[in-house]
Amino acid sequence: MTTAPLEGSRRFHLGENLFRAVLFVAAVVVLVTMGAILIILFESGHVAFQKFGVAFIWLNQWDPVRDLYGAAPAIVGTLATSFLALVLAWPIGFGIAYVLTEICPRPLRGPVGVAVELLAAVPSIVYGMWGFFVLAPVMSTTVQPWLTEKLAFLPPVGEFYWFSGAPVGVGLFTASVVLAIMILPFIAAASRDVLQTTPQLLKEGGYAMGATRWEVLTGVVIPAVRGSLFGAVFLGLGRALGETMAVTFVIGNANRLPDSFYAPTASIASIVANEFPDADQGSLKLASLFALGFILFVVSFFVLALARLLLRQGRMA
Amino acid sequence: MFHFRNKTLMASARALAAAVAISAVGVVSAAAGEITGAGATFPAPIYTKWAEQYAATGGDSLNYQAIGSGAGVTQIINRTVDFGASDTAVAPERLASQNLLQFPAVIGGVVIAVNIPGVDGNALKLTGPIIADIYLGRVRMWNDRRITAINPGVSLPALAIAPAYRADSSGTTNIFTSYIASISLPFQSQVGAGNSVAWRAGIGAPGNAGVAGAIRNTRGGFGYVEYAYATENRMQTPMIQNRSGQFVRPSTAAFSAAAAQANWANAPNLAVSMNNTVGATNWPIVGPTYIMIPKNPADGDRAAAVLKFFDWAFRNGSPAADQLHYVMLPESVRTQVRARWAQVKSGGRPVYTPAR
Numbered sequence: 001m002t003t004a005p006l007e008g009s010r011r012f013h014l015g016e017n018l019f020r021a022v023l024f025v026a027a028v029v030v031l032v033t034m035g036a037i038l039i040i041l042f043e044s045g046h047v048a049f050q051k052f053g054v055a056f057i058w059l060n061q062w063d064p065v066r067d068l069y070g071a072a073p074a075i076v077g078t079l080a081t082s083f084l085a086l087v088l089a090w091p092i093g094f095g096i097a098y099v100l101t102e103i104c105p106r107p108l109r110g111p112v113g114v115a116v117e118l119l120a121a122v123p124s125i126v127y128g129m130w131g132f133f134v135l136a137p138v139m140s141t142t143v144q145p146w147l148t149e150k151l152a153f154l155p156p157v158g159e160f161y162w163f164s165g166a167p168v169g170v171g172l173f174t175a176s177v178v179l180a181i182m183i184l185p186f187i188a189a190a191s192r193d194v195l196q197t198t199p200q201l202l203k204e205g206g207y208a209m210g211a212t213r214w215e216v217l218t219g220v221v222i223p224a225v226r227g228s229l230f231g232a233v234f235l236g237l238g239r240a241l242g243e244t245m246a247v248t249f250v251i252g253n254a255n256r257l258p259d260s261f262y263a264p265t266a267s268i269a270s271i272v273a274n275e276f277p278d279a280d281q282g283s284l285k286l287a288s289l290f291a292l293g294f295i296l297f298v299v300s301f302f303v304l305a306l307a308r309l310l311l312r313q314g315r316m317a
Numbered sequence: 318m319f320h321f322r323n324k325t326l327m328a329s330a331r332a333l334a335a336a337v338a339i340s341a342v343g344v345v346s347a348a349a350g351e352i353t354g355a356g357a358t359f360p361a362p363i364y365t366k367w368a369e370q371y372a373a374t375g376g377d378s379l380n381y382q383a384i385g386s387g388a389g390v391t392q393i394i395n396r397t398v399d400f401g402a403s404d405t406a407v408a409p410e411r412l413a414s415q416n417l418l419q420f421p422a423v424i425g426g427v428v429i430a431v432n433i434p435g436v437d438g439n440a441l442k443l444t445g446p447i448i449a450d451i452y453l454g455r456v457r458m459w460n461d462r463r464i465t466a467i468n469p470g471v472s473l474p475a476l477a478i479a480p481a482y483r484a485d486s487s488g489t490t491n492i493f494t495s496y497i498a499s500i501s502l503p504f505q506s507q508v509g510a511g512n513s514v515a516w517r518a519g520i521g522a523p524g525n526a527g528v529a530g531a532i533r534n535t536r537g538g539f540g541y542v543e544y545a546y547a548t549e550n551r552m553q554t555p556m557i558q559n560r561s562g563q564f565v566r567p568s569t570a571a572f573s574a575a576a577a578q579a580n581w582a583n584a585p586n587l588a589v590s591m592n593n594t595v596g597a598t599n600w601p602i603v604g605p606t607y608i609m610i611p612k613n614p615a616d617g618d619r620a621a622a623v624l625k626f627f628d629w630a631f632r633n634g635s636p637a638a639d640q641l642h643y644v645m646l647p648e649s650v651r652t653q654v655r656a657r658w659a660q661v662k663s664g665g666r667p668v669y670t671p672a673r
Contacts, residue, residue, distance in 0.1 A: 064513045137535075168535055169535055170531070248484070249523065249527075253521025256516075256517075274484050274523075277385060277391060278387025
């Protein structure tokens with residue numbers, strides 16, 4: 001009789017240990033996979049770095065005929081479309097989050113929240129086709145000429161002419177707009193979660209002092225969660241950096257540095273998608289594409305790491 | 318990207334199905350049932366049409382994936398399909414090292430399509446050097462003096478030209494850039510010819526259909542597409558000046574005239590150029606499109622089914638070709654191609670011998 005509980009506890013220990021081991025393996029598998037991807041990307045792409053040196057990162061060339069490759073147009077296109085998308089999506093995403101947490105009547109919060117989250121469920125190919133066949137003509141005939149007229153006062157910076165390019169419909173700007181819509185639900189959801197962490201007492205204190213909604217927002221809520229808000233935004237950025245299918249449709253696929261917001265350009269993901277099927281085994285082109293993949297991985301890693309850091313700081317403050 | 322995934326999935330599904338069938342019945346079926354091909358989008362409309370008609374006569378069904386010439390070559394080298402299709406002839410050394418037989422299947426023309434509001438694009442005249450300079454970003458407006466000079470009586474608007482090209486690696490691009498590189502020295506030295514090149518101006522759209530869409534969507538749109546896509550989409554196709562100095566309209570007859578000038582006799586692997594041929598009625602941008610099939614197929618029956626399909630197309634494919642504005646290979650070339658099929662062997666014997 002006395003051995004029964006012992007036996008049971010031993011069995012319990014066995015189960016517990018097994019459970020732990022399984023969980024541990026699962027966690028390690030993720031790390032190992034990440035490491036393996038990084039190593040294989042570098043290993044497959046190192047020929048490109050050998051051939052062009054570190055200069056591969058800033059060489060402005062992509063010429064499959066002469067076998068000359070460089071990452072500058074792709075890196076610039078990737079960062080420019082992602083940051084512009086962020087600039088467009090941030091105020092709207094934050095606005096949605098604020099409405100959902102503070103202003104929206106309780107019965108409406110559910111439906112509006114779900115509608116925003118549904119944007120994240122639309123497949124990226126659908127965004128691409130919508131962008132190419134519906135948005136691009138509207139951009140070309142209406143939005144772009146209007147912006148060109150209104151923003152003509154912007155002086156060109158070097159060879160960059162802001163909104164004065166030919167309004168061809170697809171290009172850096174249209175890609176950014178499509179990306180902005182795609183990352184909107186992520187920014188809105190993350191911002192909403194952040195806003196909900198603002199202590200109720202602080203806000204009520206603000207209102208008790210006779211502050212308006214605007215004053216509470218700018219004077220109490222935002223200072224309390226500032227770091228976390230940046231983090232929410234960077235999570236959206238991480239998603240925008242690697243988006244492939246939609247961007248390939250609307251970015252214009254020109255492997256050149258853009259000379260205006262309307263100019264066609266390319267992103268790392270779009271170049272890889274376009275050129276990968278034709279890259280022969282062992283060719284310099286294939287190595288260059290892997291090198292691009294490696295660069296994208298590193299950039300995304302740092303952006304996400306920064307997001308985590310900011311989120312954590314926000315929570316500690 | 319999708320196609321890769323689909324292919325692998327399909328291949329494994331097929332392997333699984335075959336394994337199940339063998340273990341269940343114990344007999345390997347001789348009929349291929351479905352043959353698979355992948356590659357060039359340029360001949361996709363005619364291959365699809367032929368496949369439809371062939372299946373209606375009781376032949377095997379063909380699953381053709383129009384994923385671009387470059388991808389087609391990669392797929393057949395990896396042996397994930399029964400045949401690959403490319404508008405660019407593969408280099409003889411590469412064919413040898415990969416143990417592939419290449420043969421031309423059909424001939425088609427590449428045309429310029431335009432979208433100029435208020436102007437009948439079909440009546441517009443262009444020359445090779447102007448086309449080259451549009452893609453070099455030197456001719457930017459539709460009322461450029463070089464265009465108006467050869468189009469008296471046409472009132473061209475002060476509208477920016479919006480050039481479009483293929484974003485994906487494409488044999489259509491190869492035929493087209495080979496043509497403009499051959500007549501424009503600046504284009505030859507700055508851009509060159511190939512499946513994908515470093516364009517100096519314009520936007521890239523995916524596939525023939527994407528380029529057609531980009532032209533239609535943009536006021537001032539300009540681009541090159543395979544002729545079947547232009548006619549299917551009712552696009553306006555300008556005349557181009559040929560080597561004999563004549564402005565010609567794109568038509569099957571003009572493609573045939575160019576094809577008749579090709580020098581088949583001295584072409585290794587029957588890879589010929591038909592661009593910029595001499596002749597008053599010749600269309601200047603014409604090319605054959607090729608099929609690649611392993612000389613040592615893993616499954617001789619499937620390889621035989623592929624050859625049987627093309628043999629059928631060579632004999633009965635002419636009405637569909639006319640309808641879609643492709644040009645059949647000359648009879649003598651078809652005979653040469655059939656003779657080459659004997660190189661596709663399984664167990665030391667040709668897998669398919671065409672009837673005389």
